Amino acid sequence: MADGNNLEQPAAGASADGGQERRTGRLRNRLVAVGVALAVLVPLAYLWATSLVPDEYSATGMGFADYGGGPGASSSEHDHHGGKSVVDLTGPRAGTPDVALTLTAREQRFTLATGQSVDGYTLNGTSPGPLIRAVQGDLVExxxxxxSVADGATLHWHGIDVPNAEDGVAGVTQDAVPVGGKHVYRFRAEQAGTYWYHSHQVSSEQVRNGLFGTIVISPRAAPAGPSAQGSRGTEDRDLVAAIHTYDDRRTINGRTGSSREDVAAGTRLRVRIVNTDNALVRTGLVGAPVKVLAVDGQDLNGPTPTTDAFPLAAGARVDLDVTIPPTGVRLEAGGGSLALAPPGVEAPADPLPSATVDLLSYGSPAPLALDPAKADRAFEYRIGRRPGFLDGVPGLWWTINGHKFPDVPMYMVTEGDVVTMTISNSSGQSHPMHLHGHHAVVLSRNGVKSTGTPWWVDTLEVGDKETYEIAxxxxxxxxxxxxCHNLPHASEGLMTHLMYEGVSTPYVVGGSAGNEPE
Structure with missing residues (x-):
């Protein structure tokens, strides 16, 4: 039997070497872990830091210049020198207005026409605010x-191509009007049509909660009846229907559920439908054929009778011409409805048809006042989405041409340019795209050319996997x-600018005025 004192023991040197190897291994593992952490954290820190939006910045310094292949294309800098300020681009300063009114904005609890209470905003104590009527050529003030709107407020004239200083965008064309302040807008009502107005300060909140109204501009000399845009003295044949959702309650002119208006059989009525919500609404009249007279304030050429529904983009407008039958008609707006029928008559309760009007082929073609084949600039507006940071907040954010706000392309033009723009959407959601100050004509959708009426828009619904070419x-x-006029999308970065070279602005987003256009 072996003596326990003679058991073989490891050499002292071998024990020291093993301990050293273990310590070296642990140190190596720690260094690898630190390296991996740094490899992850340093890029994240960089992405976080570069996503921060300054507390105060000018729209003219945002992103990078895109000249669309036109003059200045060799430069990446914005040219805003030696020209005009937006302050100079005003409507008429002199002259007695033909239409003058004051709109007082309040933050308050108010009651809808059908009795429900809403915490939000009003203009002159109501929401929607007052309907403004003018005649083409009128000076509007x-x-x-x-x-009492704590964040400040503005008025943007949606779809009316007013001079830039009158556009009502906080931090771009003016400062937000603070509590106790006022701002005067003056412009010529040059474009007959159906439009609306709303705040463009914290607009994703203020519009949703009631700070908006409608405006109708009639032609100076209009034939009788609603086949033209309407005229003074014909309001009984001209009805405005503003669709809006308050606290998940769909309304038409501030009335929830089903409402009605008595209209005698045989009346020829122009129904002006305005979508003030953030998403497309399938709308239309049930009970009689209609003609689509105008879209976004622009008359269509050769409209024909149809019973199809109309897909109305957020922010867009459509004018329908209908002759009221003895059985009446019903305006349907996705949860809200308005019966237009003779007294005592129940309007049809049928649902909207599944088919929809397609303006790519509706109506008759007509010559355009521009030649897209000779465009001076050609832009791309590619809408996407990817994860990352926006102003330090992680999330899934919208992109324009692969870039997140505020590092987005700024589309640069000079006065007189003919411009084409290809808008494509691979973001997974639909977007109602709204260009201020201009109307564009739709040339094609998904490569299919327009064959119907010239389709002029200021707000265009671009569905997921769709591509439009406009001019x-x-x-x-x-x-x-x-x-994007789904206003929460705009507040999440789906916005940029069309910038004329040589134009500057003294206003800033943020700053002491607290300007927040979206």
Whole structure:
């Protein structure tokens, strides 16, 4: 039996070497872990830091210049020197207005026409605010008084191609009007049509909660009846229907559920439908054929009778011509409805048809006032989405041409340019794209050319996996927003600008005025 004292023991040197190897291994593992952490954290820190939006910045310094292959294409800098300020691009300063009113903005609890209470915003104590009517050529003067909207407020004239200083975008064309302040807007009502107005300060909140109204501009000399845009004295044949959702309650002119208006059989009625919500609404009249007279304030050529529904983009408008039958008709707006029928008659309760009007082929073609084949600039507006940071907040954010706000392309033009723009969407959601200060004509969708009426828009629904080609003339100098009118999308970075070279602005986003256009 072996003596326990004679058991073989490891050499002292071998024990020291093993301990050293273990310590070296642990140190190596720690260094690898630190290296991996740094490899992850340093890029994240960089992405976080580069995503931060300054507390105060000018729209003219945002992103990078895109000249669309036109003059200045060799430069990546914005040219805003030696020209005009938006302050100079005003409507008429002199002259007695033909239409003058004051709109007082309040933050308050108010009651809808059907009795429900809403915490939000009003203009002159109501939401929607007052309907403004003008005649083409009228000088319009609107004074906005901010009585109690804490974040400030503005008025943007959606779809009316006003001079840039009158556009009402906080931090771009003016400062937000503070509590106790006022701002005067003056412009010529040059474009007959159906439009609306709303705040462009914290707009994703203020519009949703009631700070908006409608405006109708009639032709100076209009034939009788609603086949033209309407005229003074024909309001009984002209009805405005503003669709809006308050606290998940769909309304038409501030009335929830089903409402009605008595209209005698045989009346020829122009129904002006305005979508003030953030998403497309399938709308239309049930009970009689209609003609689509105008879209976004622009008359269509050769409209024909149809019973199809109309897909109305957020922010867009459509004018329908209908002769009221003895059985009446019903305006349907996705949860809200309005019966237009003779007294005592129940309007049809049928649902909207599944088919929809396609303006790519509706109506008759007509010559355009521009030649897209000779465009001076050709832009791409590719809408996408990817994870990352926006102003330090992680999330899944919208992109324009692969870039996140504020590092987005700024579309640069000079006055008189003919411009084409290809808008494509691979973001997974639909977007109603709104260009301020201009109307564009739709040339094609998904490569299929327009064969119907010239389809002029200021707000265009671009569905997921869709591509539109549009064209317009750069004939209204200024700095113009070009953004998604699903306003929360705009506040999440889906916005940029159309910028005329040589135009500058003294206003800033943020700053002491607290300007927040989206």
């Amino acid at each position: 609107v004074t906005l008084v901010n009585e 317009f003339t750069a004939d209204n100098p200024g700095l113009w927003m070009d953004h």
